[in-house]
Amino acid sequence: MKNSKQFAVRMAAALFIILALCIVLAHRIEILLLTEVRTVTVPPAIRMEDGSTVVKVSPACIFTNRNGQPCVMLLQRREGTWGTELYVAETSVQIYSADYDFCFLEGNLEGQTLAIYPSRSLSDDETVRCVEE
Amino acid sequence: MKTRNIRSLICGVICLSFSAFFFFGAAFVSGDLKNRTPFAIELYSPQGLEVSIAQASPLTERGGFAAASPGEKVQAADGAKGRSVLAYCQMTTANYGAYANLQFSEGQYFSDDASAEHAAVIPESLSKELFAGRSGKKTLYINGTEFAVCGVYKDDGVLVQLGSAKLPVIYRNGSENSDAPTEHLLIGADAAKTAEQQVQETAVTMRAPLEGEIKDLGRLHQLGDSILLLGFFFAGLWFILRLCIFSYQKLIAAYECKEHTSQRGFQAFLGAGALALALFGFALLLQLVRIPAVYLPENNIFDFPYYGRQILRGIQQMNTDCRIKDFSRICAFYLCAETVSLILGVPLFWAGCQSLRWGFLDK
Numbered sequence: 239m240k241n242s243k244q245f246a247v248r249m250a251a252a253l254f255i256i257l258a259l260c261i262v263l264a265h266r267i268e269i270l271l272l273t274e275v276r277t278v279t280v281p282p283a284i285r286m287e288d289g290s291t292v293v294k295v296s297p298a299c300i301f302t303n304r305n306g307q308p309c310v311m312l313l314q315r316r317e318g319t320w321g322t323e324l325y326v327a328e329t330s331v332q333i334y335s336a337d338y339d340f341c342f343l344e345g346n347l348e349g350q351t352l353a354i355y356p357s358r359s360l361s362d363d364e365t366v367r368c369v370e371e
Numbered sequence: 372m373k374t375r376n377i378r379s380l381i382c383g384v385i386c387l388s389f390s391a392f393f394f395f396g397a398a399f400v401s402g403d404l405k406n407r408t409p410f411a412i413e414l415y416s417p418q419g420l421e422v423s424i425a426q427a428s429p430l431t432e433r434g435g436f437a438a439a440s441p442g443e444k445v446q447a448a449d450g451a452k453g454r455s456v457l458a459y460c461q462m463t464t465a466n467y468g469a470y471a472n473l474q475f476s477e478g479q480y481f482s483d484d485a486s487a488e489h490a491a492v493i494p495e496s497l498s499k500e501l502f503a504g505r506s507g508k509k510t511l512y513i514n515g516t517e518f519a520v521c522g523v524y525k526d527d528g529v530l531v532q533l534g535s536a537k538l539p540v541i542y543r544n545g546s547e548n549s550d551a552p553t554e555h556l557l558i559g560a561d562a563a564k565t566a567e568q569q570v571q572e573t574a575v576t577m578r579a580p581l582e583g584e585i586k587d588l589g590r591l592h593q594l595g596d597s598i599l600l601l602g603f604f605f606a607g608l609w610f611i612l613r614l615c616i617f618s619y620q621k622l623i624a625a626y627e628c629k630e631h632t633s634q635r636g637f638q639a640f641l642g643a644g645a646l647a648l649a650l651f652g653f654a655l656l657l658q659l660v661r662i663p664a665v666y667l668p669e670n671n672i673f674d675f676p677y678y679g680r681q682i683l684r685g686i687q688q689m690n691t692d693c694r695i696k697d698f699s700r701i702c703a704f705y706l707c708a709e710t711v712s713l714i715l716g717v718p719l720f721w722a723g724c725q726s727l728r729w730g731f732l733d734k
Contacts, residue, residue: 248623251619251622255619258650259615270662271672273664276565
């Protein structure tokens with residue numbers, strides 16, 4: 239009886255240590271598996287000839303949402319279980335004009351940080367990691 | 372000290388020395404990979420990209436790229452003694468030498484100014500074969516056309532010759548009227564941009580669609596660093612494991628100690644402290660695992676078939692019929708050599724640490 243109790247305590251101690259290590263490992267793996275994005279800061283808005291205010295961004299910043307409408311992924315911060323984490327917020331945009339080089343967007347996006355070139359397709363509210371961080 | 376302990380100590384020192392040798396070897400290979408291959412994105416099309424060398428030349432500085440035409444087998448002769456050697460010849464832009472990381476023993480890569488005359492850069496092996504013992508200006512005849520040799524680059528070492536199909540490679544300048552197509556572009560890599568993004572930007576600069584095989588050599592440099600760090604991570608795991616075992620022993624000793632409360636408390640404190648240290652050390656050590664997302668499976672990090680496929684692709688890359696200067700093949704060889712060094716170095720490190728521990732323990 240005594241031996242089996244000792245054995246159980248030893249196993250429990252070993253299991254506890256292994257689980258503690260696994261938690262630390264899982265946290266790192268979770269970070270590694272997040273979608274990797276690059277970021278771009280939206281430059282100051284410019285006024286067009288017809289009076290509308292637009293911002294100039296790379297076409298790679300523009301994604302398509304479920305309804306087939308153009309959108310951008312705003313990079314934002316929130317408090318998660320393990321501290322501050324980054325996530326993307328899908329925001330619909332109106333395209334003023336677009337060409338091969340640049341895309342002009344209507345709306346107040348000046349100074350915002352946009353996710354660009356994700357390692358896989360992004361969805362709204364998804365936690366991400368930045369290449370630069 | 373007992374003879375057995377001394378033997379363990381000697382064995383430990385020998386294992387650690389060999390381990391250090393392999394780790395230094397891996398670090399050297401990782402560094403040499405960066406020296407021998409360009410930190411660039413290679414866009415390659417065997418049929419030729421839809422732009423000629425002459426069209427690409429004026430845009431190279433603004434676009435941050437270098438271009439080379441498909442190679443052709445030529446007869447290179449020195450003219451004076453009538454010696455002739457079979458070689459590969461590629462027409463390139465003037466900045467190709469800097470992008471391809473060529474290292475010169477004599478002279479330098481031809482400049483833009485040299486476009487009026489025929490200029491060529493030859494490897495050291497060809498220089499020795501054709502111009503041994505001769506100094507001064509060298510003149511080379513490529514298929515009967517005269518070229519001034521403006522530089523001799525180093526091509527010694529087995530790994531450097533990978534991809535050159537065992538023939539010396541001559542780089543020559545192109546004339547403004549040349550319509551030779553571009554076989555590959557080397558676009559200076561930017562860590563903050565993806566390869567596709569950079570190719571797209573270059574296409575905009577060149578005002579031509581660029582379609583071909585994209586090889587991100589910059590990311591492969593990064594992978595070399597990641598593999599080295601992974602080696603350090605696995606080596607450091609020995610200390611974490613030892614701390615965990617120590618913690619386990621102290622916690623069990625605290626549980627089984629029935630006599631003195633203070634001694635029991637001290638054992639428990641040691642055990643908990645060692646465990647906390649092990650967890651903290653493990654978290655720090657995990658920071659060494661920095662694999663770029665492009666080399667990881669999408670959802671499951673334990674998708675071992677995925678890693679298997681990646682390794683097989685690397686091996687296939689080494690076995691394919693090589694191009695004149697196949698940078699990705701050179702990278703595959705270097706990365707495999709680095710991995711093998713670390714696979715040998717890590718167990719030796721563990722064995723060395725374990726032997727030293729046995730040596731210091733008075734048993």
